[in-house]
Amino acid sequence: MKLVSLWGIAAMGGLVSPSVPASVANLRLRTKLLLSFVLLSAGLTCATLLVVRRSAQVQMQHQVEQEARNATLTFQVMEHQHQIALSRKADLLASLAYMRNGDATTIKDVSEDPWKSDDCNMFALADKKGKIIALHSTAAVFPTAVTEEMLRRSLSQGNTSAWWISNRIVYQVVLQRFYDGPPIKSNLQGVVVVGRSMDTRAAGEFSRISSSQIIFRYGKDVVVSSLSALQEQEALGQIQDQPAQEQVYLGGERFLTSSLDLTPGSDPGANLILLKSYRQAAAYLERLNQLLLGLGLVAVLAGGTLVYLISDTFTRPLAALLEGVHALEEGNFAYPIEARGGDELAQVTRAFDGMRGTLQRNEAEREQLEGQLRQSQKMEALGRLAGGVAHDFNNLLTVIKGHSELLFDRMKPADIFYGSTQQIMKTADRAASLTRQLLAFSRMQVLQPRILDLNTLVADMSKLLRRLVREDIEFGFRLGDSLGRVKADPGQIEQVLLNLTVNASDAMPQGGKLTIETKKLKVDAAYAHARPPLRPGQYVQLVVTDTGHGMDAATMSRIFEPFFTTKESGKGTGLGLATVYGVVRQSGGFIWVESSLGNGARFGIYLPRVSEKEEAISYERGSVRSKGGSETVLVVEDEDEVRSLASEFLRSAGYSVLTAKDGLEALEISERLGDAIQLLLTDVVMPKMRGTELAQELKGRFPRLRVVYMSGYLEQDPCSGEILEKAIVLQKPFSRDSLVREIGDAFEDKGFSRPLLETTRN
Numbered sequence: 001m002k003l004v005s006l007w008g009i010a011a012m013g014g015l016v017s018p019s020v021p022a023s024v025a026n027l028r029l030r031t032k033l034l035l036s037f038v039l040l041s042a043g044l045t046c047a048t049l050l051v052v053r054r055s056a057q058v059q060m061q062h063q064v065e066q067e068a069r070n071a072t073l074t075f076q077v078m079e080h081q082h083q084i085a086l087s088r089k090a091d092l093l094a095s096l097a098y099m100r101n102g103d104a105t106t107i108k109d110v111s112e113d114p115w116k117s118d119d120c121n122m123f124a125l126a127d128k129k130g131k132i133i134a135l136h137s138t139a140a141v142f143p144t145a146v147t148e149e150m151l152r153r154s155l156s157q158g159n160t161s162a163w164w165i166s167n168r169i170v171y172q173v174v175l176q177r178f179y180d181g182p183p184i185k186s187n188l189q190g191v192v193v194v195g196r197s198m199d200t201r202a203a204g205e206f207s208r209i210s211s212s213q214i215i216f217r218y219g220k221d222v223v224v225s226s227l228s229a230l231q232e233q234e235a236l237g238q239i240q241d242q243p244a245q246e247q248v249y250l251g252g253e254r255f256l257t258s259s260l261d262l263t264p265g266s267d268p269g270a271n272l273i274l275l276k277s278y279r280q281a282a283a284y285l286e287r288l289n290q291l292l293l294g295l296g297l298v299a300v301l302a303g304g305t306l307v308y309l310i311s312d313t314f315t316r317p318l319a320a321l322l323e324g325v326h327a328l329e330e331g332n333f334a335y336p337i338e339a340r341g342g343d344e345l346a347q348v349t350r351a352f353d354g355m356r357g358t359l360q361r362n363e364a365e366r367e368q369l370e371g372q373l374r375q376s377q378k379m380e381a382l383g384r385l386a387g388g389v390a391h392d393f394n395n396l397l398t399v400i401k402g403h404s405e406l407l408f409d410r411m412k413p414a415d416i417f418y419g420s421t422q423q424i425m426k427t428a429d430r431a432a433s434l435t436r437q438l439l440a441f442s443r444m445q446v447l448q449p450r451i452l453d454l455n456t457l458v459a460d461m462s463k464l465l466r467r468l469v470r471e472d473i474e475f476g477f478r479l480g481d482s483l484g485r486v487k488a489d490p491g492q493i494e495q496v497l498l499n500l501t502v503n504a505s506d507a508m509p510q511g512g513k514l515t516i517e518t519k520k521l522k523v524d525a526a527y528a529h530a531r532p533p534l535r536p537g538q539y540v541q542l543v544v545t546d547t548g549h550g551m552d553a554a555t556m557s558r559i560f561e562p563f564f565t566t567k568e569s570g571k572g573t574g575l576g577l578a579t580v581y582g583v584v585r586q587s588g589g590f591i592w593v594e595s596s597l598g599n600g601a602r603f604g605i606y607l608p609r610v611s612e613k614e615e616a617i618s619y620e621r622g623s624v625r626s627k628g629g630s631e632t633v634l635v636v637e638d639e640d641e642v643r644s645l646a647s648e649f650l651r652s653a654g655y656s657v658l659t660a661k662d663g664l665e666a667l668e669i670s671e672r673l674g675d676a677i678q679l680l681l682t683d684v685v686m687p688k689m690r691g692t693e694l695a696q697e698l699k700g701r702f703p704r705l706r707v708v709y710m711s712g713y714l715e716q717d718p719c720s721g722e723i724l725e726k727a728i729v730l731q732k733p734f735s736r737d738s739l740v741r742e743i744g745d746a747f748e749d750k751g752f753s754r755p756l757l758e759t760t761r762n
Contacts, residue, residue: 037307038300045296056288060281068258068276071210075260075272078206082172082196083161085119090176090194097125098178102190107134122171122195126151128188139197140169151175151193163262164195165218165270171195198224213255213275219268227275235275254278321349328356398733401425402645405736449487449587451612454518454540455479461494465501465516472511480519483540486607488587496583499576500544500603506567507548507601517543520609534590538609547600556593580605631747632656632673636666636682636694637710642732646681646710649736650743663689663697670698677705679746681730684711706746710734 097106107123122137130152132144142150142164150164154175164171173195179187203214207226215235216224222232231250238248239257248255255275262270324337339349404424411418462477469475497516504514521541528534551559551566558564560581580603584591588608595601633655637643640661647657658677660666663686670677680698682691695707709729730742 034304034307038304041303042296042300045299049292049296052292053285053289056285060285064256064276064278064281068212068256068274071212071274071276072258072260074210075206075214075274078209079172082119083174086172086174086194086196087161087176089120090174090192093123093192093194094176094178097190097192098180102127102133102178104134107136111136111138119196120194121197122173122193124151124193124195126191126193128190130155130191133190137195137197139199142166142169142171147193151191155191157265163270165216165223168223170198170216170224172198200224200226210274212277215273215275216270217273218270235273239273248275250275254282321352324349324352328359398642398645401733401735402649406648409736449489451485451487451610452490452493453483453485454493454542454607455483457490457493458497458516458518458542461497465497468498468501469505469514470511473505473508474511474513476513476515478515478517480517483518483520484538484609485612486540486587487610487612488589488607489583492583492587496580496605497542497544499580503576504544504546504548504601504603507546507550512547512600513545514547515543515545517541517545519543521606523606531590531592534592534606539589539606540609542605542607544603544605545600550597550599550601551595552597556595559593630654630656631678632658632676633679633681633743634658634660634666634669634677636660636663636680636686636691638662638683638686642683642710646739649739650681652736653740653743655743662686663691663694666694667697670701675702675704677702679706679708679743681708681710681743684709684729708742708746 093106093110096110097103100106102125104125107125110123121139122141123135124132124147125134126132126148130148132148132151135141135144135147141147146166147164150162150166154162154164154173159175161172161174164173173193176192176194177183178189178192180189181187198216203216203224203226207214213226213231215222215227215232217236220236222236225232227235227250234250235248235255246257248257255277258274258276260272260274262272320337337349337353339346339353404421407421411421458477458479466475501514501516508514519541521539523534523536523539525536528536555566559577562575562578564578581591584605584607590606592604592606593601594604633650635643635646635650635657636659637646638661643659643661647659650657658669658673660669663682666680666682680695682694684691691709695709698705699707707727709727710732711729728742728746730739
């Protein structure tokens with residue numbers, strides 16, 4: 001865009017030869033600039049004035065609409081105030097009628113002072129059947145039959161206040177029943193009605209207060225308005241032709257209309273139509289148009305004069321700048337451009353020179369960012385695929401492993417299929433390990449994060465890690481001081497350490513040096529920009545460095561893909577680094593790899609620092625309730641086979657088992673049995689209702705209910721993740737012992753232990 005602008009300036013200055021009329025081409029440069037500026041500024045000024053005028057129109061429209069809304073609110077407030085006043089008088093009249101046992105003379109007496117007022121000019125008394133006994137009004141009044149009909153309609157609808165309209169007579173009324181004893185139907189003595197007339201005088205008074213015209217309409221007929229008869233017919237014709245009409249014209253004057261339904265649900269209905277005039281807004285816009293036109297002419301003349309005076313100061317260097325533009329068009333970023341002085345044109349020239357370098361750098365950065373985006377999209381797609389596959393396999397493996405375990409328990413070592421069944425169980429365990437690693441990569445595993453000190457975790461792991469490293473590798477630790485704490489699943493971080501250590505050891509078949517470091521780090525914007533997608537902040541860094549054979553760029557771009565490995569067939573699953581990537585990202589951290597062929601590799605893991613206190617980590621699990629129990633367990637699982645298997649495991653341990661295929665069925669069972677259910681065993685991801693939602697609902701009803709979750713994977717749901725962090729979670733696929741143990745721990749209120757670690761080679 002900058003190049004196009006510069007080219008346009010040069011063209012206006014006559015430094016190029018575009019196709020223009022000869023009369024224009026022969027003009028002097030300054031004249032061309034002046035003419036161009038006048039035309040341009042005139043166009044921009046006109047556009048600006050149009051925008052300003054349009055903005056003023058919109059603003060005035062909003063103002064008129066707001067005034068119309070205010071008028072509607074004013075009517076509603078007045079209606080409410082009148083209703084309160086009528087209610088007070090209705091209460092007094094009902095008390096008086098009760099004391100006089102519904103005597104008709106009550107109405108005659110109350111029609112005298114002090115009851116007379118502008119707020120109350122109709123009184124009526126009806127017996128308990130709705131028949132009018134007495135009726136008095138200081139204004140136009142309904143016939144008795146019409147009054148009885150409107151009273152019966154209001155009573156049948158249960159209304160205590162209403163608008164009664166008939167034959168151009170409008171009343172706002174309040175109804176008050178009075179009873180002989182407790183307010184029940186059998187004790188009803190009668191009903192009193194107090195009303196206020198809305199006649200032409202009242203309509204005119206409201207019109208004055210709200211600065212708008214009003215129309216009371218009943219069905220399609222006007223009953224009361226502040227307009228003249230001619231204006232009523234003119235307005236009514238436009239509104240009836242187009243019921244949704246927002247604007248009407250009366251005598252050439254434009255009005256904004258708004259409507260308020262006074263009798264919702266009634267047919268025919270009564271509504272109030274308010275008409276707000278645009279007269280003041282139109283006068284203001286006319287004055288604004290004249291002012292804007294004058295300002296526009298002044299701006300064009302003043303600008304043209306100024307351009308004519310200063311144009312010579314920047315037309316001369318344009319030729320040199322144009323040459324630089326031509327060079328840049330041809331891809332020559334080294335063409336020399338000299339800028340003299342410090343005026344704007346010199347700054348433009350220097351900016352152009354800087355722009356050339358920026359364009360060159362931007363091109364390189366664009367290619368780099370496109371590569372990073374492709375890599376990120378590829379990893380995301382692989383993660384979704386891996387997570388979906390692992391989820392389906394977890395349910396299948398739960399059934400396979402569980403039933404093979406049941407079959408194995410019923411066999412004797414001498415049985416012909418004893419060894420085959422044992423092999424099925426071992427193979428299912430290996431497959432379960434693979435699915436766990438796929439879930440780790442896809443960031444769908446259920447984590448149980450704790451506040452921990454990374455130095456303590458690494459120190460505790462040091463003996464195990466030393467046993468994994470060969471003797472020809474020099475293995476060392478450098479732990480930083482005052483690291484701070486991180487929030488992560490300790491078992492998963494240990495898995496990350498194991499995988500990185502094994503991977504580094506395999507990268508040094510001839511021996512070498514392996515170092516594990518920890519340190520605290522404050523990442524600024526520049527540091528983060530060089531290591532995307534790292535973000536600025538406070539981190540604890542875990543670094544694993546080796547002096548192995550290293551990797552080239554092509555290998556580094558794929559190392560975190562599941563099942564990608566550079567090892568020989570049978571020596572690596574290709575899931576070790578994929579697991580590392582998934583665990584770190586799901587823990588809110590980042591990983592950055594630096595490597596080149598022959599120079600080893602450096603894996604840097606950045607975990608956000610937190611300010612909470614470190615939590616104690618339990619490494620041992622309490623004793624297993626191997627004999628089970630007699631409590632009642634509700635099993636909720638959408639997969640029939642898994643639900644059946646879990647139920648069989650629990651029944652074999654002595655528990656009473658209830659089953660439900662989803663959360664809604666579980667809620668129905670809980671409503672029938674209530675406190676008889678001592679524990680809820682539920683899957684996390686289910687249709688209709690998630691397991692966490694079901695648990696919260698049941699815990700709200702039965703606070704003593706214990707909850708154990710089953711999960712093969714975790715969807716990207718922050719709410720469920722927070723709940724599962726502090727819950728007992730049984731990972732699929734599970735065995736009978738693990739299920740019974742978790743149920744027993746839940747009944748004994750025991751905590752969790754960290755999962756066993758598995759070494760995964762990439």
